[in-house]
Each structure stands twice: as C-alpha cells, then as structure tokens.
Amino acid sequence: MSTHQHNHSLFGLWLYILSDCVLFAGLFATFAVLRGQTFGNLSGSDLLHLSTLLVQTLVLLTSSMIIGLTTQAKSRGVILFGLAATFILGLVFIGFEIQEFAGLVAAGAGPGHSAFLSSFFVLVGTHGLHVAVGMLWMLILGVQVWLHGTTHAFSRRLTMLALFWHFLDIVWIAIFSIVYLLSTTL
Amino acid sequence: MNFFGTLSIDSFVQTSAVAMGAQVFVIVAATGGVLWLIFSGTLDWLWREWLTSLDHKRIGVMYLILAGIMGVRGLADATLLRTQQATAALPSSGYLSAEHFAEIFSAHGVIMIFFVAMPLIFGLINLVIPLQIRSRDVAFPFLNSLSLWLTVAGALLVNASLVVGQFSAAGWLPYPPLSELAFSPGVGVDYYIWALQIAGVASLISAINFLTTIITMRTHGMRLMHMPMFTWTTLGSMLLVLFAFPLLTVVLALLFFDRALGMHFFTSTLGGNPMMFVNLIWAWGHPEVYILVLPLFGVFSEVVPTFSHKKLFGYTSMVVATMAITALSFLVWVHHFFTMGAGANVNAVFGIATMAIAIPTGVKIFNWLFTMFRGRIVFKTPMLWFMGFVSTFVIGGMTGVLLSIPGADYQLHNSVFLVAHFHNMIIGGVVFGFFAGFTYWFPKFAGFTLDERLGKWAFWLWVTGFLVAFMPLYALGLMGMTRRLYVVDPSWQPLLIVAAVGLAIILAAVAVQIAQLVVSVRNRERLHAGHNPWGSHAPEWAPLPPVDRTHNTGVAMCIGALAFLGGFGMVWHMWWLAILALAVSAVLFILPPFKHV
Missing domain, CATH: 4.10.860 (DNA Excision Repair, Uvrb; Chain A)
Structure with a gap:
C-alpha cells in the first residue's frame, strides 16, 4: 500500500505543479501586457531595490536548501530543526514582501492605482500566498512529526513539501528576473 | 462593516413575473425536496449509500443526476429564449425584458457547459475508466468525491441567483468592460465568478485524479498503446483540463479583483486592457470545447467496432489524431475574436491552425467509417446515435472551417450562424455522444438494457428536432441576424418560429427519454442482460472480481x-x-x- 500510495501522491503533486505553472504563466502574461500601463503612477524602475531583493532571494534559496537537506534527515530532532529553520526563513521572506507592499500603498501606489500596479501586486502576491500555504504545510508536518515521529507517510509528505517549496523558488527566480530585473531597461 | 454585506431584504425582490415564478419554483422545489427526504425516511440510506460514498461508480451516477437536473434548467432557459425570439418581432417586444433576456441566455450557456456537459463527461469517465484500465478505483477517492461536491456547490450558486439577487447578464463569457462594476453593478457577475471558480477547481482536481489513475494504475501488462480508445481520449481531455483550467482560475480572479478591490486589469480606465480578458478566457475556452468532445470521440471508438463486429480501423492513427487534437487545441484561441484586429498575419496563423484541426478530426471520422466498411452492422440505439453524430457533426465541422477563414469570420462574427455552428458541435458531438455512451454502458451498471423502441423514437425526435431548431439559424445568420437579440426584425420571424418548433420536438425527445428510463426500469426483468449484452471485446465488459467496499x-x-x-x-x-x-x-x-x- 505505502509504495503504491507514494507513487500516486507524488505523481499527483507533479501534475498539480504543472497546472500551477500555467496559473503563473497567465499572471506573467498579464504582467507582460500591462507593465507599461502605469498611467503616470510608479513604474517598474521605481520598484527596484536591489539590495533588499538580493537578501530576499538569498533567504528563499537558503530555505530551499535547508528543506532539501531535511528530507535526507532521519532523526525527529533534526527534521524539526530543519522545518523550523525553513519556516523562519519563509517568514522573513514574507516580511520583506509585506514591507514592500505596505511601502507602496503608503506612497499612493496601491494595486488600484494603475493596471501596472494591479498586475504587479497580484503576480507577486500570488507567489507570496503560495509561500504562506507552504508554511502552513510546514506547521502541519511539524506537528505530525512531533506527535508520531518519522513514519513512512510522513517522509512521503516531507518529500512532497520540499518539491513544492523548490517550485516556489523557481517561480521566484522568474519573478525576480521578469518583474524586477527587466524593469531596469524599461 | 455590515454583517450581511451588501445583502438586504430588497435583494429578494424579483421584478418580472417570470423571474418571480422561477424564484417561487426554486424555493418550493428545494423545500419540498428537503421535506421529502426527512419524512420519507430515505435520508439515512441516501447518506450512507450515496452522499458519503467514495465509490467511483456511485460518484459517476451522482454526476449524471446533477447533469440531468441542471439539464432541465438549461432546457427551460432555452424554451424562454426561443419563445421570446419567435414572438418578439418588432413592433412587438415579446414577454421578456432586455435585461432578463440577457440573464437567461447567460445562464443557459453557463449551465449547459459547466453544469450539464462537464458533469456528463465526468460521470461517464468515473463510471468507465477504472473498469477499462481494470483498477480497483481512482487514485484519490476522497478527491473524487470532493470534485463532485464542489461541482454541486457551483451549480447551487447559479440556482441561488434565482432566489436572491440576479444572475450575470453579460453572456456566458462575461467580456469586460460590460462585466466590470461600472456597467454591471449588481451581483450577477459575482455569482458567475464564484460558481465557476468553485466548479473550475473541481474540474482541475478531477483532471489530476484521472491522469494519475490512467498513468499509474493500469492493470498489469496494459501498456499505453494497449489502452482502449475511451481511455486515450479521456487522457487527452484531462491533459487539456490540467493546462487550461488554471487560466480560467486566473481570469476569474482578476475580474473579481477589478470588481471587488478596485483594480484595473480589464477596465477601460487607468490602463486596463479588456482584450486581455478575451485572450485569457479563450485560451481556456477553446481547449474547453475539446475537453468536452474528446471523451465522446472515445465513446464512438468503442461503440462503432462493437456494433460493426469488427476491430477498430486504424488504432494507432486514432491515438495520434487524439493527441494531435489535444496539442492543436491550444493554438487556435484567437479565432474567437479575429475582429479584435490583431493584424492580418496573426489572424492568418490562427485561421490556418484552426483549419489544421479538421485534419485529425477527419482522420477519426474516416477511421469510424472504415470500421463500418464491410462490417456486420447492427443498428441498435448506440449505433444510431453514432449515425446521428456523424451526419450532423460533419455539417458543424464544415461551418467551423468556414468560420476559421478570417475574411468570412468578419462577416459572420457574433451572428446566429455562429450560434448554429457551436450548437451543431455540442449537440451533435457531446450530447449525441453521451447518449450513445449512456445506452451502451447502461447494462454494465444496471444489469438490464434500455428499451430499444422508445430509444429509437427518442433518437429520431432528437435528430429531427435538432435540424429543425438549428438549420434555420444558419440561414438567419447569413441574413444578418446577430446573436443575443431580445427583439428581432419581422422578416426573421418565420424562421425563428421554425426554430421554436424544433425546440418543441427536442423537448418531446427528452420526454420520450425520461419515459424510456421509467419503462425500462419497470420492465427490467424482461430487459435483463448478461454481463456482456453487446458481445464487446473491450476490457470493461469482462467480469471484475468483487471490490471491497471503500x-x-x-x-x-x-x-x-x-x-x-x-x-x-x-x-x-x-x-x-x-x-x-x-x-x-x-x-x-x-x-x-x-x-x-
């Protein structure tokens, strides 16, 4: 049963990730079409703060490395530590994003102020929402491993979480390149 | 912050007599249904055996029941539309207001596609796929049940709009800027968005479920090129769901953000781009029509060999054609709006891609015909439905190729010629295909066949009704009648009356089908069928070991x-x-x- 179930769930998650790629593709396409439509408000080059972005990106990449290592761990303590470290780095990433969003809204550049800003907030925010869901998943797995230790089902779920988390990394790289870096040439 | 949001007592007030009638009907039917369940003592049995069941066969049956109930609603809407247009030749303005007419045609399209056609194919897929690949159930039985109930939730939201508030009046695909808050301030478009958002997620979950089932759970020794054709076409259709439905999720979410949070994706102000909505929704919408029709192509590939007593002609070419259609269906979406003015080159590319789809489809048609060639053909009802399909679908296919020529499309865009074309594809392809599959597989699950005599009556009434109802629309389209008119030019009235008569014949056909079900259940002893009444060689007909109850x-x-x-x-x-x-x-x-x- 367990190996069988393993194949199903992992395959199902891959399919979900494929469909999520299309979801982000739709948002990226929308952003690409609307990025010039600033209507006199802030444009892409005004958003670029390379230093915070570098930190934000490194935080997310490090968290991905940690969760990858965690999947190889055997003991409950190490796994809990790995999950906690990934969770905290995720929190830092979300913190940066909330700070950026709040700053923009305070500067009169909220999502309702131009088509460009709408597409920026929704694309980046959808990624942030995915990160938050991943963190909720981490909490749940943390409680499970705390209560029951490392079962077969648990290591399957941890592998799946790590896969999902790596996927969010890749999406972030695309956001970093297309939303932020390309804006310098706008 | 109001506890009830924008809801107030006034939201329950319907303005016209027809709308009030619908409101009362829904309330009476819903309360009546609930009371009957409580007092007839079936609730416990229903809960135990059906509502909570994770068995793919029962979930399949429940999908079909949902499609049946919503089909009645969709047909009622169609009746209102046809009678309005037949009686509203100027200076008369019929009995429906413009706004109400718009709500009805929007609801008709949404219901027929999302809550009739989709549940029909998911019902068939649920019933047949695990048997065809000889797996014990689907990969994720719980998610299967979740998909069903999320689809039901979407259907309930559409019907709730009859009681509280109103439904969208912006068409089955609510193009902005009309669907934006500035021009559709009511809750209609919001009902549309959330009904489809929920049902769309359900379809996506189903796709993941069936793709996993087909890829990882086939019986020992069944390699991909051994799979029955229905499994192949389901695979193609589910791949399309997987890659198309996230776009629906995106576009509905963005429209909601515009309406509720004051963003500017598709508005005509602050840089929004309404055509982005049209592009995104058709990038989902065109694959959607193949999502619907591909599984039914699979049904015909099962029915034709069985009733011709021959092996399917050209299995490999059938598989290739299925996958070619799957791939090409993502490359044609612009043909829904050549008039956007993307330029001659862009339109030419999409026009040619559209014509190219006719090639694999033609391969399929010829394969079925060659399967029949020199076969020992028995014209039982499923085979009749194939004959009905092949003779009507080809007309629809050819008018489709005609529409794919951008120059001709500029003339016919948004005319009732188009309405005739897509009903030709959906009724001829999806509906007739479903009837073929339903009659064909019915004995597998019920243990008895459906009454042949009434089945043949239903078939001839359906084909006649369909032709009488929709052929006049081709002519009217060429005469210049645009779609969605609540009042019409008097010169169109004679043909519109003919179309209304066609609808009456279709209603008679549906009545005969209901009678067929009742009569067959009553005569089930006489119609008793063995485990393989048609003598098919397909794997789903072989007896299965008893499955432990999930x-x-x-x-x-x-x-x-x-x-x-x-x-x-x-x-x-x-x-x-x-x-x-x-x-x-x-x-x-x-x-x-x-x-x-």
Whole structure:
C-alpha cells in the first residue's frame, strides 16, 4: 500500500505543479501586457531595490536548501530543526514582501492605482500566498512529526513539501528576473 | 462593516413575473425536496449509500443526476429564449425584458457547459475508466468525491441567483468592460465568478485524479498503446483540463479583483486592457470545447467496432489524431475574436491552425467509417446515435472551417450562424455522444438494457428536432441576424418560429427519454442482460472480481457545503462568511491525514 500510495501522491503533486505553472504563466502574461500601463503612477524602475531583493532571494534559496537537506534527515530532532529553520526563513521572506507592499500603498501606489500596479501586486502576491500555504504545510508536518515521529507517510509528505517549496523558488527566480530585473531597461 | 454585506431584504425582490415564478419554483422545489427526504425516511440510506460514498461508480451516477437536473434548467432557459425570439418581432417586444433576456441566455450557456456537459463527461469517465484500465478505483477517492461536491456547490450558486439577487447578464463569457462594476453593478457577475471558480477547481482536481489513475494504475501488462480508445481520449481531455483550467482560475480572479478591490486589469480606465480578458478566457475556452468532445470521440471508438463486429480501423492513427487534437487545441484561441484586429498575419496563423484541426478530426471520422466498411452492422440505439453524430457533426465541422477563414469570420462574427455552428458541435458531438455512451454502458451498471423502441423514437425526435431548431439559424445568420437579440426584425420571424418548433420536438425527445428510463426500469426483468449484452471485446465488459467496499466519508460533502457558503459570502461581500468557510474547510481537509499516519 505505502509504495503504491507514494507513487500516486507524488505523481499527483507533479501534475498539480504543472497546472500551477500555467496559473503563473497567465499572471506573467498579464504582467507582460500591462507593465507599461502605469498611467503616470510608479513604474517598474521605481520598484527596484536591489539590495533588499538580493537578501530576499538569498533567504528563499537558503530555505530551499535547508528543506532539501531535511528530507535526507532521519532523526525527529533534526527534521524539526530543519522545518523550523525553513519556516523562519519563509517568514522573513514574507516580511520583506509585506514591507514592500505596505511601502507602496503608503506612497499612493496601491494595486488600484494603475493596471501596472494591479498586475504587479497580484503576480507577486500570488507567489507570496503560495509561500504562506507552504508554511502552513510546514506547521502541519511539524506537528505530525512531533506527535508520531518519522513514519513512512510522513517522509512521503516531507518529500512532497520540499518539491513544492523548490517550485516556489523557481517561480521566484522568474519573478525576480521578469518583474524586477527587466524593469531596469524599461 | 455590515454583517450581511451588501445583502438586504430588497435583494429578494424579483421584478418580472417570470423571474418571480422561477424564484417561487426554486424555493418550493428545494423545500419540498428537503421535506421529502426527512419524512420519507430515505435520508439515512441516501447518506450512507450515496452522499458519503467514495465509490467511483456511485460518484459517476451522482454526476449524471446533477447533469440531468441542471439539464432541465438549461432546457427551460432555452424554451424562454426561443419563445421570446419567435414572438418578439418588432413592433412587438415579446414577454421578456432586455435585461432578463440577457440573464437567461447567460445562464443557459453557463449551465449547459459547466453544469450539464462537464458533469456528463465526468460521470461517464468515473463510471468507465477504472473498469477499462481494470483498477480497483481512482487514485484519490476522497478527491473524487470532493470534485463532485464542489461541482454541486457551483451549480447551487447559479440556482441561488434565482432566489436572491440576479444572475450575470453579460453572456456566458462575461467580456469586460460590460462585466466590470461600472456597467454591471449588481451581483450577477459575482455569482458567475464564484460558481465557476468553485466548479473550475473541481474540474482541475478531477483532471489530476484521472491522469494519475490512467498513468499509474493500469492493470498489469496494459501498456499505453494497449489502452482502449475511451481511455486515450479521456487522457487527452484531462491533459487539456490540467493546462487550461488554471487560466480560467486566473481570469476569474482578476475580474473579481477589478470588481471587488478596485483594480484595473480589464477596465477601460487607468490602463486596463479588456482584450486581455478575451485572450485569457479563450485560451481556456477553446481547449474547453475539446475537453468536452474528446471523451465522446472515445465513446464512438468503442461503440462503432462493437456494433460493426469488427476491430477498430486504424488504432494507432486514432491515438495520434487524439493527441494531435489535444496539442492543436491550444493554438487556435484567437479565432474567437479575429475582429479584435490583431493584424492580418496573426489572424492568418490562427485561421490556418484552426483549419489544421479538421485534419485529425477527419482522420477519426474516416477511421469510424472504415470500421463500418464491410462490417456486420447492427443498428441498435448506440449505433444510431453514432449515425446521428456523424451526419450532423460533419455539417458543424464544415461551418467551423468556414468560420476559421478570417475574411468570412468578419462577416459572420457574433451572428446566429455562429450560434448554429457551436450548437451543431455540442449537440451533435457531446450530447449525441453521451447518449450513445449512456445506452451502451447502461447494462454494465444496471444489469438490464434500455428499451430499444422508445430509444429509437427518442433518437429520431432528437435528430429531427435538432435540424429543425438549428438549420434555420444558419440561414438567419447569413441574413444578418446577430446573436443575443431580445427583439428581432419581422422578416426573421418565420424562421425563428421554425426554430421554436424544433425546440418543441427536442423537448418531446427528452420526454420520450425520461419515459424510456421509467419503462425500462419497470420492465427490467424482461430487459435483463448478461454481463456482456453487446458481445464487446473491450476490457470493461469482462467480469471484475468483487471490490471491497471503500470506506465512506462525509467530509467532501461538508467542504462542498462550505464552498457554497463561502461563494455566497464572496458574492454578497460577507467577507467574514467567506473566510470562516475557507478556514473550516482547511481544517476539515487537513485533519484526516492525522488519523492515518
């Protein structure tokens, strides 16, 4: 049963990730079409703060490395530590994003102020929402491993979480390149 | 912050007599149904055996029941539309207001595609796929039940709009800027958004489920090129769901952000781009029509060899054609709006891609005909439905190729010629295909066949009714009649009356079909069929070892109910209700794994 179930769930998650790629593709396409439509408000080059972005990106990449290592761990303590470290780095990433969003809204550049800003907030925010869901998943797995230790089902779920988390990394790289870096040439 | 959001007593007030009638009917039917369940003592049995069941066969049957109920609603809408247009030749303005007419044609399209055609194919797929690949069930039985109940939640939201507020009047695909808050200030478009958002997620979950089932759970020794054609076409259709439905999710979410949060994706102000909506929704919408028709192509590939007593002609070319259609269907979406003015080159590319789809489709048609060639053909009802399909679908296919020529499309765009074309494809392809599959597989699940005599009556009435109802629309389209008119030019009235008569014949056909079911159940002893009444060689007909009963769970149905409440909360801006429903659903979804660690 367990190996069988393993194949199903992992395959199902891959399919979900494929469909999520299309979801982000739709948002990226929308952003690409609307990025010039600033209507006199802030444009892409005004958003670029390379230093915070570098930190934000490194935080997310490090968290991905940690969760990858965690999947190889055997003991409950190490796994809990790995999950906690990934969770905290995720929190830092979300913190940066909330700070950026709040700053923009305070500067009169909220999502309702131009088509460009709408597409920026929704694309980046959808990624942030995915990160938050991943963190909720981490909490749940943390409680499970705390209560029951490392079962077969648990290591399957941890592998799946790590896969999902790596996927969010890749999406972030695309956001970093297309939303932020390309804006310098706008 | 109002506890009831934008909902007030006035939201329950319907303005016209027809709308009030519908409101009263829904309330009476719903209360009557609930009271009957409570007092007839069937509730316990229904809950135990059906509502909480994770068995793919029962879930399949429940999908078909949902499609049947919503089909009655969709047909009622069609009746209102046809009678209005037949009687509203100027200076008469018929009996429906312009606004109400627009709501009805929007609801008709939404219901027929999302809550009739989709449940029909998911019903058939649920019933047949595990048997064809000889797996014990689907990969994720709980998610299967969840898909069903989320689809039901979407259907309930559409019907709730008859009682509280109104439905969208912006067409089955609500193009902005009309569907934006500035021009559609009511809750209609919000009902549309949330009904489809919920049903769309359900379809996506189903696609993941069936793709996993087909890829990982086939019986020992069944390689890909051994799979029956229905499994192949389902695979193609589910791949399309997987890659197309996320776009629907995106485009509905963005429209909602525009309407509720004041963003500017598709507005005509502050840089929004309405054509982005049209592009995104058709990038989903065109694959959607192949999502619907591909599984039925699979049905015909099962029916034709069985009733011709021959092997399917050209299995490999059939597989290639299926996958070619799957791939090409993503490359043609612009043909829905050549008039956008993307330029001659862009239109030419999409026009040629559209014509190219006719090639694999033609391959399929010829394969079926060659299967019949020199076969020992028996014209039982499923085979008759194939004959009905092949003779009408080809007409629809050719008018489709005609429409794919951008120059001709500029003339015919948004005319009733187009309406005739897509009804030709959907009725001729999806509906007739479903009837073929339903009659064909019915004895597998019921143990008896459907009455042949009434089945043949239904067939001839359907084909006649379809031709009488829709052929006049081709002519009217060429005469210049645009779609969605609530009043018409007097010179069009004679043909519109003919179309209304055609609808009456279709209604008679449906009545005969209901009678066929009742009569067949009554005569089930006489119609008793062995385990393989048609003498088919397909794997689903071979007897299966008894399956251990899967465990039941009411969690999926509870999440469905919460999705309905959450959607209702979103429509009426009762944010607390939406957040609460989402949170409780999440808890319900997360808790079960804690039990099986």
